[in-house]
Amino acid sequence: MKEELLSYLRCPVTLQPLSLRVFSKCIKKFDGIDVEIIDEGVLIGDVFCYPIIKGIPRLLVEAFVDYEDFLKKNLDDFAERKQQILNKHNTIVASVIKKNSHTKKSFANEWNLFNYETDTTWNADKTEMLARFLREVDETKESLKGKIILDAGCGNGLLNNLIANEGAKILGFDFSLSIEKAFEKNTNPNAWFVQADVQFPPVLNDAFDIVHCSGVLIHTNNTEYSFSCLVPFVKRKGKLSVWLYHPRKDFIHNTFNFLRKYSSKLPLKLQYYLYLFFLFPPTFIIKKIKGNPQNKREMMIDILDWMTPEFRWEHTHDEAASWFVKRSFTDVRVTTNEVFGFNIIGKKA
Numbered sequence: 001m002k003e004e005l006l007s008y009l010r011c012p013v014t015l016q017p018l019s020l021r022v023f024s025k026c027i028k029k030f031d032g033i034d035v036e037i038i039d040e041g042v043l044i045g046d047v048f049c050y051p052i053i054k055g056i057p058r059l060l061v062e063a064f065v066d067y068e069d070f071l072k073k074n075l076d077d078f079a080e081r082k083q084q085i086l087n088k089h090n091t092i093v094a095s096v097i098k099k100n101s102h103t104k105k106s107f108a109n110e111w112n113l114f115n116y117e118t119d120t121t122w123n124a125d126k127t128e129m130l131a132r133f134l135r136e137v138d139e140t141k142e143s144l145k146g147k148i149i150l151d152a153g154c155g156n157g158l159l160n161n162l163i164a165n166e167g168a169k170i171l172g173f174d175f176s177l178s179i180e181k182a183f184e185k186n187t188n189p190n191a192w193f194v195q196a197d198v199q200f201p202p203v204l205n206d207a208f209d210i211v212h213c214s215g216v217l218i219h220t221n222n223t224e225y226s227f228s229c230l231v232p233f234v235k236r237k238g239k240l241s242v243w244l245y246h247p248r249k250d251f252i253h254n255t256f257n258f259l260r261k262y263s264s265k266l267p268l269k270l271q272y273y274l275y276l277f278f279l280f281p282p283t284f285i286i287k288k289i290k291g292n293p294q295n296k297r298e299m300m301i302d303i304l305d306w307m308t309p310e311f312r313w314e315h316t317h318d319e320a321a322s323w324f325v326k327r328s329f330t331d332v333r334v335t336t337n338e339v340f341g342f343n344i345i346g347k348k349a
């Protein structure tokens with residue numbers, strides 16, 4: 001973590017500023033230049049505490065449970081703090097653990113397959129990824145310069161690096177451990193990474209020119225509620241951009257959706273082998289016949305992305321537009337419309 005990031009970070013529950021205690025620093029190479037960053041530390045709020053581990057602030061509400069060993073070892077008053085959190089916020093803590101635990105693991109497994117050296121992200125190489133993002137948010141390389149962007153649910157983090165290379169500052173967060181590889185592979189000092197939940201964004205209000213959230217809200221327990229959690233962080237006249245699945249009238253698509261209703265409840269390891277042996281072979285043959293250039297890993301990531309998350313909602317364009325309008329956004333429009341989903345943006349009034 002670079003110290004500069006602290007001014008953008010807030011306690012995800014209370015939205016109050018956090019104080020920083022540094023345990024150790026290390027050197028990270030950004031574009032070949034050595035930069036000193038905070039490797040381990042803790043961010044302290046009025047009650048909650050959030051560790052910084054492997055250079056990444058872990059700003060999940062449940063971080064004190066997920067990283068209990070680290071906090072116990074490094075924070076003298078951790079036992080009292082833990083008790084205070086449980087006394088004051090037990091219901092919030094129990095609900096985030098319940099809603100997040102399956103999805104955090106399913107996406108960590110999915111991104112674990114991703115090979116940064118050889119694989120494309122959703123069929124796009126780096127040039128196409130950036131071009132697609134620019135179409136989605138309706139910006140140009142030039143207009144990105146100097147902007148401050150929030151990427152909620154950044155996945156493998158590759159896009160963040162590309163956006164920072166165009167002169168923007170971008171804070172990407174994701175609640176799965178994919179954030180560790182995203183941080184490790186990033187080479188731009190203006191792409192920052194945090195572990196966080198889209199329903200509890202741990203950032204400063206009204207701070208971002210663009211808040212982008214691609215393929216994430218539809219994997220939460222309530223898409224519109226998660227959408228509403230992002231609204232406060234968009235600057236006045238800033239842009240909110242979300243990519244969502246839409247319903248399809250397609251027999252195979254709807255059969256997959258029917259299957260996943262049941263199979264997504266199975267243990268993740270079992271699901272992996274089930275899909276590998278039964279879904280992957282026909283998918284591979286059909287995709288190859290259709291001339292799809294994806295490699296085997298990319299195809300398997302697509303299958304896991306569809307089948308393993310606990311939630312996978314589909315929404316019509318009008319429904320999504322109404323979420324913006326209800327919250328007084330203007331210039332609401334669909335910017336990209338693809339087979340599986342669409343991107344929609346609006347300007348904060």
Ligand SMILES: C[S@@+](CC[C@H](N)C(=O)[O-])C[C@H]1O[C@@H](n2cnc3c(N)ncnc32)[C@H](O)[C@@H]1O
Nearest residue numbers: 107153154155174175176196197198214215216
């Ligand atoms: C389909 S991937 C999309 C990733 C990236 N935005 C992209 O377009 O490549 C969905 C991502 O959302 C993340 N995610 C799902 N629910 C989340 C939540 N409640 N908070 C933060 N991230 C979440 C997952 O961990 C996963 O990396």
